[in-house]
Amino acid sequence: MRTLVHLSDLHFGRVDKAILRPLIERIGGLEPHVVVISGDLTQRARDAEFAEARAFLDALPSPRIVVPGNHDVPLYNLFDRFFRPLDRYRSHITDDLSPFHLDAEIAVLGINTARSLTIKDGRINARQVEGIKARMCDLGPEITKIVVTHHPFDLPENSPHAIVGRARQAMAAIAGCGVDVILSGHLHMSHTGHSAERFDAGGHSSLIVQAGTATSTRGRGEQNAFNVIRVDGRKIHIERYFWQPEDGLFGIAITEHFEETSRGWVRAA
Numbered sequence: 001m002r003t004l005v006h007l008s009d010l011h012f013g014r015v016d017k018a019i020l021r022p023l024i025e026r027i028g029g030l031e032p033h034v035v036v037i038s039g040d041l042t043q044r045a046r047d048a049e050f051a052e053a054r055a056f057l058d059a060l061p062s063p064r065i066v067v068p069g070n071h072d073v074p075l076y077n078l079f080d081r082f083f084r085p086l087d088r089y090r091s092h093i094t095d096d097l098s099p100f101h102l103d104a105e106i107a108v109l110g111i112n113t114a115r116s117l118t119i120k121d122g123r124i125n126a127r128q129v130e131g132i133k134a135r136m137c138d139l140g141p142e143i144t145k146i147v148v149t150h151h152p153f154d155l156p157e158n159s160p161h162a163i164v165g166r167a168r169q170a171m172a173a174i175a176g177c178g179v180d181v182i183l184s185g186h187l188h189m190s191h192t193g194h195s196a197e198r199f200d201a202g203g204h205s206s207l208i209v210q211a212g213t214a215t216s217t218r219g220r221g222e223q224n225a226f227n228v229i230r231v232d233g234r235k236i237h238i239e240r241y242f243w244q245p246e247d248g249l250f251g252i253a254i255t256e257h258f259e260e261t262s263r264g265w266v267r268a269a
Contacts, residue, residue: 008185039069039150205264
C-alpha cells in the first residue's frame with residue numbers, strides 16, 4: 001500500500017497561520033510515501049511569499065511532487081509575467097516543472113498548467129502530452145499511475161470555472177496510457193469525479209480528485225482541507241481531512257472507496 005498526501009492552493013501571503021503547525025503535525029503523523037502540492041503556493045508570486053512557502057514545504061515529509069498554479073505567475077509586473085513568469089517559483093521552490101516519482105507501486109507525474117496569457121485559466125501543450133506518454137505508457141499494470149495538475153479536468157456541478165485547456169487531447173493520452181488518478185486544485189473545493197462522465201476515451205475512466213485549499217483564508221464556503229489517497233493494489237481510498245477549529249486539528253470528515261473494474265474505477269460499498 002502507498003499513502004499520498006494531496007495539498008493544494010496554499011496561497012502564502014493570505015494564509016491562516018494558526019493552522020500551519022497543526023497541518024504539518026497531522027501530515028507528519030500520516031507518514032506518507034509522497035506529498036503532492038497541486039499549485040498556487042503563493043497569493044501574488046512575491047519573493048517573501050515564496051520564501052514562506054519554501055519553509056512550509058521543508059517542514060513536510062519527502063519526496064514531494066510540486067507544480068505551480070496561476071497565482072505563482074506574477075500578475076501586475078507585466079515584464080515578469082510574460083518574460084520570466086516562473087523565475088521566482090524556480091528559484092525558491094524547484095526548477096523541475098515536470099517532477100516525477102516512481103517506485104514499485106505508484107508513478108506520480110507533475111504537469112505545469114500555469115500560463116502567462118491567462119489570468120486564472122490553464123493549459124496543457126503538445127510537448128506535455130508527449131511527456132505523459134513517455135513517462136506512463138510503458139509502465140506495467142502493477143503500477144498505479146497518477147498525474148498532477150493545478151487546473152482541473154472536471155468540475156463540481158454548477159461550478160463557474162473552466163476545465164484545463166486542451167483537456168481532450170491530454171485525456172486521450174491519459175486514457176491510452178491507463179492513468180488511474182488525476183490530482184488537481186484551483187477550485188478551493190473538494191470533489192471526486194470520473195473522466196468517463198465528461199470525456200469519451202475508449203471506455204477508460206480515471207478518478208479525478210480535487211483538493212480544497214489547505215491553508216488559504218479564501219475557503220469559498222469550505223473549511224481548509226487536504227486529501228489522503230491510499231493506493232492498495234487495485235483499490236483506492238480517499239480520505240478528506242477538514243480543519244476543525246473547535247478542536248484545533250485536521251480530522252477525517254469523508255472517506256470514499258473505489259475499485260478498478262472492467263468499466264474503470266467505480267465507487268465501492
